[in-house]
Amino acid sequence: MKILTIVGARPQFIKAAVVSRNLEKYLGIKEYILHTGQNYDNNMSSIFFEEMDIPKPHFHLNIHGGGHGVMTGKMLEGIEQKIQELNPAAVLVYGDTNSTLAGALAAKKLHKKVVHVEAGLRSFNMRMPEEINRIITDRISDVLFCPTTTAINNLKQEGFDNFHSEIVLSGDVMQDAVLFYQDKASQISHIVDNLQLQPNGFILTTIHRAENTDNVARLTAIINGLNTVHRTILPVILPLHPRTRQIIEKNGIDIHFTIIDPVGYFDMLQLIMNATLICTDSGGLQKEAYFCNKYCVTLRDETEWIELVEGGYNRLAGSESERIIEAVTDYIKTPFPPKVELYGGGLAGEIICHHLSQLIDSEVYAV
Numbered sequence: 001m002k003i004l005t006i007v008g009a010r011p012q013f014i015k016a017a018v019v020s021r022n023l024e025k026y027l028g029i030k031e032y033i034l035h036t037g038q039n040y041d042n043n044m045s046s047i048f049f050e051e052m053d054i055p056k057p058h059f060h061l062n063i064h065g066g067g068h069g070v071m072t073g074k075m076l077e078g079i080e081q082k083i084q085e086l087n088p089a090a091v092l093v094y095g096d097t098n099s100t101l102a103g104a105l106a107a108k109k110l111h112k113k114v115v116h117v118e119a120g121l122r123s124f125n126m127r128m129p130e131e132i133n134r135i136i137t138d139r140i141s142d143v144l145f146c147p148t149t150t151a152i153n154n155l156k157q158e159g160f161d162n163f164h165s166e167i168v169l170s171g172d173v174m175q176d177a178v179l180f181y182q183d184k185a186s187q188i189s190h191i192v193d194n195l196q197l198q199p200n201g202f203i204l205t206t207i208h209r210a211e212n213t214d215n216v217a218r219l220t221a222i223i224n225g226l227n228t229v230h231r232t233i234l235p236v237i238l239p240l241h242p243r244t245r246q247i248i249e250k251n252g253i254d255i256h257f258t259i260i261d262p263v264g265y266f267d268m269l270q271l272i273m274n275a276t277l278i279c280t281d282s283g284g285l286q287k288e289a290y291f292c293n294k295y296c297v298t299l300r301d302e303t304e305w306i307e308l309v310e311g312g313y314n315r316l317a318g319s320e321s322e323r324i325i326e327a328v329t330d331y332i333k334t335p336f337p338p339k340v341e342l343y344g345g346g347l348a349g350e351i352i353c354h355h356l357s358q359l360i361d362s363e364v365y366a367v
């Protein structure tokens, strides 16, 4: 029985690594991986396959750049062709990128079962391309694996009880990834020493979301806030997304803290585990901060991971310099609160694969 997994962007490699590793235990299932090419630099793509032992993609479409329409359209065409060639029983998509949307759309129109991992998340901000991708992907998915009860409630609010889809609370595959790789990362990565950082003595930041990078005023305010944090509170380090770098350089925005190229997953885990706290607009990093007992200052006006905000682990600071500085100042003098199990405890990969194997054994999924 064949399953086609669609990946293309950095967070999808990390999520797919977890499911792929668990799928191998189910002997009747053969996974094929299609890489759209959405992220393509070595340090945004192949390093994740190498470090996390993800099987080499069977198909590589090499599609990147262009506007959303061009990129998604080309992916749709390429994925459709591969689905026709392979004739899989189901197509697995992850998260909320253009690769997710193109994979789900192509599969659904060819009457394939669509399985969405990380379903049900909502920011309620329809200006985010990710929000549009999520809503459409969820609506046409046959099986929706949700990381949290918040995600399940979002789907119920949208009337999913009336649709012919199956909703499963799986927990979050990114927690599985942290638990599985953190010891290996500690052994292999020397990034903290190499960058001469003090354990628990620096702030890790990432910025890549369009709402921040495509608005020079917002981006400048965030960088100015982080410049002040660096000067007056603790050193700041930023592995810089290539798109953000381009915009910073084009607009001559002054950065007074350390910037480095994007790093692989092991280096990133080491940076997270050794940081004092995290400032980010990344979805994945907000949870990784929590998994590693670090506060997160979120550089956005809303988040899909509201349980972190409600639990006091995460604060929305938006893009205003003052709010960022205030949140960092408060957090560094406050002990990290006791934790509850918000994301399933590391069993998501197993739950997803077990469920898939049962579906695939059933008549409905027979090709």
Ligand code: UDP
Binding pocket: 010, 011, 014, 206, 208, 239, 240, 261, 262, 263, 264, 265, 266, 268, 269, 281, 282, 283, 284, 285, 288
């Ligand atoms: N990440 C990484 N190297 C970096 C920056 C991020 O390995 O230089 C990891 C990060 O730890 C998380 C994932 O990439 O696991 C998040 O990806 P990203 O922020 O690009 O996407 P989002 O989670 O916002 O969809």
